[in-house]
Amino acid sequence: MVNRGCSLLFIIIYAFIFCFGFSKPQMVPAVYVFGDSLVDVGNNNFLPLSIAKANHPHYGIDFPTHKPTGRFSNGKNAADFIGEKLGLATSPPYLSLVSKANKNNASFMGGVSFASAGAGIFDGTDEIYRQSVPLTKQVDQFSTVHEEMTKEVGAAALQKHLSKSIFVVVIGSNDIFGYFQSSGLRKKNTPQQYVDSMASSLIVQLQRLYDGGGRKFEIVGVGEVGCCPALRLKNKTECVVEANYWAVKYNEGLQSMLKEWQLKNEGIVYSYFDTYAAIHHLVQAPASYGFTEVKAACCGLGELNARAPCLPLSNLCSNRQDHIFWDQFHPTEAASRIFTDEIFDGSSGYTSPINMRQLVTA
Template sequence: MSYGTRVLIFIFLVIRCGFSKGEQTVVPAVYVFGDSLVDVGNNNYLRISVARADHPYYGIDFPTHKPNGRFSNGKNAADFISEKLGLATSPPYLSLTAKSNANKNNVSLDGVSFASSGAGIFNGTDELVYEDMKREADAAALQKRLSKSIFAVVIGSNDLFGYLQSSNLRKKITPQQYLDSMVFSLKVQLQRLYNLGARKFEIAGIGALGCTPVFRVRNKTECITDGNYWPIKYNEGLQSMLKEWQFENRDITYSFFDTYAAHMDLIQNPASYGFREIKAACCGFGELNARGLCLPLSNLCSNRQDHIFWDLFHPTEAANRIFVDKMFDGSSKYTSPINMRQLVAA
């Protein structure tokens, strides 16, 4: 979805369409906001988008063995989060509103995904339909349901990647100023969700961009320093903002997942997790399979389980599973101030 973080606003439409039956216990729903790391097919419904995982070899290890919009050989982090919570994967929002969907008004009560490949923190929108929502749902019941739901936010990589790749941006604004702007803009979006009743947030930081195949291939296969330094600085700023935000809104509960720490752990200790290849992508062209996108005529590794990276940007299903394991039950090395299991119980 080229509309970037305006996905953070569409939660209004979900509740307006989907709040109809009795309350569920513990976690009634999961709402996912983010980019291609958690996109489960929204981009497949966009006519004008090159960021689509609707062709082989994407989905080769998914239960259907077919491409399904996930930028992975199999399941991604959104799938594993839902599994941990005992829920079905939240469906793509656009699949529920598509003209071909005869039941397009029956939005899943288990949650909805607004994640879209290419989405970023910037390029948001101020178009709200909260007044419509209030007219069509009981306010007290709506508040109770939202307060128990999990709001998973995985965003920011595209913004930082775009900055690092843009000489024009780097001339206009310093890296730290750009990161500060990212953090501030995300806080504004999160506050909008809070104002509607969201109380439990799972928020992921940015991973080691400099160690992705697309960066390594430009640096004689080694990680690029800037690509790792600035994600660390962004994650520090994000954590500071979240602490401040919680102080301002005392009924917020959140778990921050340090994607960078988890990412580097796999890269530095691959054998401990069953990986053998830490640099090259499984699917792609040229050196490190990082000179081109994963396409039907790409090179494809024979064992996806021993690769950390699926394509030049994204992790394999095996790596995604480990990330979510750490997100859900990880120690303070990976999660703060609590992990996701504790977030659910809070």
């Protein structure tokens, strides 16, 4: 005989779940994010001299608050979707946590984002944006956070916490852009020397994170940068083949170095996401994902909406769901969601040696 009290309680609980929903179970203790504008969730809002800011309309138009947040997107970006996949809130910007308003109440155990728009693997790639936090300084910031967390929970507990957390690294595009925009860099290095140096420099910073306790890494390769609206504009709306070629060469070199790095260090588990392949497939077969516009930005001015950044007076496409690109350089929320689905559950065509779901349980 069924207990009526239990049945009623079950119905109430089920109704509550159905109406209000619960977040997904938390899969890891925290996510620590390093990178550039593809995953910046507001750090650059705290850099007074930076012109690389997404703190004005039409940024954030499709975010839950419908307001700009510092994300270079019409809504959420990959950092948000990664958090959702893992059952976590988006890791907050480091600079917001150490701002005057939060300085005495900041906790870093739940995850932190150090990502900064304009940042590169190399220092100085942000010259045209005036101010950003390059990867070396982001890792410096993590070292500061590490000290604070050690004081909070002790070295042993922290090591256990960090070993199960995910370290997400999304960077490199600005270094590629910087090389092709700088005659000085091209005089100093051949393209091959430059991309090799990018990869080896990234490994140095990953090693620092490993030495600080990181064990599980999600590394995101450079995308098909020559096909973004800003570069298409310079090439009669077609992709810039040379930029794409060296993005591929960088990605190949990085994957080789990641394998060597893993062999040299005990306990490293990583997933590499081939952003280039994912974007290429999206551009080549947009209809299969619901996209109709692969060349133009949704928000901007002039040809391809790429003659100017997304500004309050810019043109704005009526349907953000059918554009791959939001502005001159960045994907729409819809495209970012697709990329994150591939990062998390992607096949060996996009992820290697494992995907993020497998990384979590490794």
